[in-house]
Amino acid sequence: MDQLIASFMIQSIVDGDKAAATALAQDALIRGLDPRDVIENGFIPGIRKVGGLWESGEYFLPELIAGAEAMKAAMAVLRPLLEASSAARLSLGKVVIGTIEGDIHDIGKNLVAAMLSANGFEVIDLGADVKLDRFILTAEETGASIVCLSALLTTTMLGQRRFLELLRTRGLRHKYKVLVGGAPVTRKWADDIGADGYGENALAAVRAAKALAER
Amino acid sequence: MIPTLRPKLELLSPPLLEKILGEAFLILEREGLVFENEEARKIFLAAGMAVDDDTGRVRLTRKIVEDSLASTPSSVTLYDRSGESAFLVGGDEVHFDPGSGGIRVLDHRTRRERPPVTEDLVILGRLTDALPNLHFQSTSLVTSDVPQIIGDSYRVYLNLLFSAKPIVTGTFRVEGFGPMRDLLAAVRGGTDELRRKPLAIFDACPSPPLKWSRLTSQSLIDCARAGIPSELISMGMTGAASPATITGTLVQHVVENLAGLVLCQLARPGAPVIFGGSPSSFDMRKGTTPMGAVETMMIDLAYAQIGKALGLPTHAYMALSDAKTNDSQAGYETGIGAVLAALAGINVVSGPGMLDYESAISFEKLVIDDEICGMAYRLIEGIAQREDPIAEHLFRAFDPGLNFLTLPHTRKWYKLEHRLSTLPDRDNYDAWEAAGAKTLDERASDRIREILEKTPARLPAPGLVEDLGRIIGEDARHNGIATLPALEI
Numbered sequence: 001m002d003q004l005i006a007s008f009m010i011q012s013i014v015d016g017d018k019a020a021a022t023a024l025a026q027d028a029l030i031r032g033l034d035p036r037d038v039i040e041n042g043f044i045p046g047i048r049k050v051g052g053l054w055e056s057g058e059y060f061l062p063e064l065i066a067g068a069e070a071m072k073a074a075m076a077v078l079r080p081l082l083e084a085s086s087a088a089r090l091s092l093g094k095v096v097i098g099t100i101e102g103d104i105h106d107i108g109k110n111l112v113a114a115m116l117s118a119n120g121f122e123v124i125d126l127g128a129d130v131k132l133d134r135f136i137l138t139a140e141e142t143g144a145s146i147v148c149l150s151a152l153l154t155t156t157m158l159g160q161r162r163f164l165e166l167l168r169t170r171g172l173r174h175k176y177k178v179l180v181g182g183a184p185v186t187r188k189w190a191d192d193i194g195a196d197g198y199g200e201n202a203l204a205a206v207r208a209a210k211a212l213a214e215r
Numbered sequence: 216m217i218p219t220l221r222p223k224l225e226l227l228s229p230p231l232l233e234k235i236l237g238e239a240f241l242i243l244e245r246e247g248l249v250f251e252n253e254e255a256r257k258i259f260l261a262a263g264m265a266v267d268d269d270t271g272r273v274r275l276t277r278k279i280v281e282d283s284l285a286s287t288p289s290s291v292t293l294y295d296r297s298g299e300s301a302f303l304v305g306g307d308e309v310h311f312d313p314g315s316g317g318i319r320v321l322d323h324r325t326r327r328e329r330p331p332v333t334e335d336l337v338i339l340g341r342l343t344d345a346l347p348n349l350h351f352q353s354t355s356l357v358t359s360d361v362p363q364i365i366g367d368s369y370r371v372y373l374n375l376l377f378s379a380k381p382i383v384t385g386t387f388r389v390e391g392f393g394p395m396r397d398l399l400a401a402v403r404g405g406t407d408e409l410r411r412k413p414l415a416i417f418d419a420c421p422s423p424p425l426k427w428s429r430l431t432s433q434s435l436i437d438c439a440r441a442g443i444p445s446e447l448i449s450m451g452m453t454g455a456a457s458p459a460t461i462t463g464t465l466v467q468h469v470v471e472n473l474a475g476l477v478l479c480q481l482a483r484p485g486a487p488v489i490f491g492g493s494p495s496s497f498d499m500r501k502g503t504t505p506m507g508a509v510e511t512m513m514i515d516l517a518y519a520q521i522g523k524a525l526g527l528p529t530h531a532y533m534a535l536s537d538a539k540t541n542d543s544q545a546g547y548e549t550g551i552g553a554v555l556a557a558l559a560g561i562n563v564v565s566g567p568g569m570l571d572y573e574s575a576i577s578f579e580k581l582v583i584d585d586e587i588c589g590m591a592y593r594l595i596e597g598i599a600q601r602e603d604p605i606a607e608h609l610f611r612a613f614d615p616g617l618n619f620l621t622l623p624h625t626r627k628w629y630k631l632e633h634r635l636s637t638l639p640d641r642d643n644y645d646a647w648e649a650a651g652a653k654t655l656d657e658r659a660s661d662r663i664r665e666i667l668e669k670t671p672a673r674l675p676a677p678g679l680v681e682d683l684g685r686i687i688g689e690d691a692r693h694n695g696i697a698t699l700p701a702l703e704i
Binding site: 057060061062104105107108111154155158183184201202 | 318357363366387422426428452454455456499500501502574
């Protein structure tokens with residue numbers, strides 16, 4: 001791909017410029033560029049750069065989220081035109097995410113969802129106050145491999161344990177990797193309830209999800 | 216005698232305060248906000264407000280907000296368990312109470328956080344009862360050895376047993392209100408008596424931005440009807456759940472709190488309401504809500520100023536820290552917060568004892584913070600003239616060998632003028648070393664042991680202990696809980 005165009009794409013993600021990212025993706029399709037090439041060489045280096053700027057302390061959450069949102073916008077244009085084989089290669093898998101029933105807090109969950117999506121996962125975000133059953137139904141319907149459960153309250157945190165029990169009772173435990181997170185959640189809690197992973201913040205959650213996806 | 220000046224801190228200029236209020240009224244009327252509670256929407260509809268049942272959105276006219284403000288009492292008087300000691304929540308009165316809702320306790324033996332159990336709440340109740348500068352107690356810890364379903368009423372039960380001070384609390388479930396009210400009414404001997412002499416404040420938090428949940432709307436309605444004061448706890452997070460600017464977050468704060476206040480007044484005109492909050496500056500790197508950030512305190516001071524301008528009692532979560540242990544950060548964040556809150560004349564200040572945002576309680580910190588609160592109280596007493604003349608008479612026939620230690624004037628005034636603190640280190644170096652070279656945390660730990668050994672729990676009369684036990688027992692059984700942890704009474 002043309003270096004100049006690629007640099008514009010990278011910049012649109014680094015700037016968190018959703019409109020520019022969308023326009024550049026559309027323009028690439030009009031020019032007949034290969035969507036896979038555009039994603040791999042135009043947009044993915046952009047989101048990697050955003051991650052780097054975050055790690056080095058230059059970027060804060062607003063810039064991180066803006067980058068993730070711009071990435072999501074570009075992917076929304078390009079993904080439908082990917083060949084099935086490329087789509088499978090580029091996707092790290094489907095993730096169902098939501099905040100457990102009884103809990104309406106979703107800032108942390110939104111952050112994780114945005115970062116997962118920016119990093120190549122197909123994210124199905126069920127929002128907040130989600131019944132445990134709905135997580136399972138959605139995962140079954142969409143063929144997701146990872147379920148992420150968020151909870152801010154100690155009361156709803158207990159729902160994470162119940163979810164794992166529910167999976168076991170229904171004989172579905174082997175089908176899904178379960179990630180837990182939220183302010184009261186600790187690694188010890190995640191281990192105690194038998195979750196597959198835990199992230200203390202959005203980037204840690206992405207690392208945990210990637211580790212599970214690569215297994 | 217010249218009247219004593221009460222030192223007073225205000226951050227908003229009158230035109231800025233008016234502008235914030237103006238925008239809030241505009242949002243209430245034009246955009247409105249969401250009430251997820253059906254009964255609340257019915258109440259608004261019956262009052263002639265525009266209600267959209269599909270979205271839950273309710274729009275409030277300027278008139279209904281102003282009428283509601285007019286019917287809200289400008290102060291609330293709380294009474295302790297005996298019904299004899301009264302605490303005015305209004306004017307520039309300041310009452311500190313422990314921070315509430317902790318899900319972990321900093322174990323004083325291991326110096327690590329762990330889930331709290333019943334015994335921790337018992338100790339906390341006894342300590343709070345004994346510490347003179349904490350006027351109220353709070354349901355500060357969520358016990359892990361009792362099922363969450365009755366966690367709200369169980370805390371109040373323990374509070375009522377182990378301390379006589381008025382309580383700051385709140386519901387976890389719609390059904391929690393009944394048993395909690397019954398426990399409080401049992402102390403007073405009836406719901407009418409409880410209405411006449413409120414014993415507890417119930418916190419209710421809107422969900423930012425611009426939403427009141429089913430649970431918290433119901434708490435407002437139930438409390439208003441029972442004459443229990445509701446504390447409105449709007450909790451914007453700058454740039455995350457509310458606008459990034461301090462003024463922007465204040466606008467949202469006012470919108471959310473006023474909507475809650477209107478619901479209380481429609482549920483029962485004259486219902487006691489406290490204009491409170493727990494907003495925070497949002498940390499854009501960690502994604503956390505630092506309560507010890509100076510911007511958090513600035514938001515607190517400013518909304519309290521607005522609450523006062525509206526003629527309402529006020530509350531804030533101040534005098535607490537984000538530190539994980541009793542280090543310098545714990546001290547400076549708590550100290551600065553306590554002093555600022557006192558200078559602003561915030562009526563209920565929740566925070567002492569709290570670490571790790573609003574999630575952990577340390578008993579040592581509670582003891583240390585009591586000392587901080589004492590300093591804050593002394594500060595706002597201000598500088599009094601005391602005598603006329605002030606000192607001119609002491610210098611008549613001045614003698615260079617004048618020793619003030621021997622003057623009757625000294626013995627008359629020193630105790631009134633100066634706090635006699637024993638917790639901070641005021642030894643010279645050698646004496647400090649000889650006494651074990653203890654840190655503040657260690658001295659606080661000694662104080663805890665001393666209080667628990669020497670100050671017996673102020674238990675209620677045996678008949679009341681029995682009544683309270685019956686009420687919590689019924690609530691437990693109703694929720695399928697066969698036994699509760701045994702208590703030594």
